[in-house]
């Protein structure tokens with residue numbers, strides 16, 4: 001039987017891929033997901049790259065030239081060096097805080113509020129400033145109406161965590177009935193005014209779907225879901 005495809009079509013010009021589980025602080029296990037977006041100008045953007053496999057590499061080869069590697073916050077950078085080695089011509093733009101953390105990575109620019117010309121037709125972004133844990137760059141892919149959150153919105157299936165970690169995850173709102181902003185992130189928003197400004201931008205996007213690095217996608221009710229998920233911030 002042939003191996004299952006590494007890339008799964010998610011919408012027009014956007015694919016997702018599941019990566020292996022990674023171990024975070026206090027040995028919490030996280031499933032990982034990345035997204036691949038094909039630009040109108042040609043070439044593809046890799047959002048939140050997971051471990052690079054031969055299968056992934058082969059399937060990406062059929063989609064187009066890998067032009068950008070996007071670590072969307074200062075926490076999702078673990079696999080960046082292997083991707084940069086495999087795709088040395090791909091540009092890497094740094095999210096806030098990552099340059100200091102990864103001196104070994106060659107950054108070609110920064111992810112800031114000015115749109116990258118190559119993306120302008122396809123992607124919008126909003127930077128959720130004001131958080132002590134990480135400042136996340138949230139993306140909107142126009143063709144599929146998809147908002148991409150990394151760690152700001154999460155959901156783990158019941159039973160994913162065991163023992164004391166299950167208790168901590170529940171208290172942190174990581175295992176609720178729908179994806180949510182974990183409590184630790186809510187508490188870490190020390191500048192809520194800055195965060196609200198980004199949220200206004202995000203809520204203005206005609207969002208149908210929401211992708212996240214840790215959790216199943218929300219389909220069809222994107223904007224209403226985002227409004228609910230961030231009600232505590234209003």
Ligand SMILES: [Fe+2]
Nearest residue numbers: 075150151213
């Ligand atoms: Fe994460």
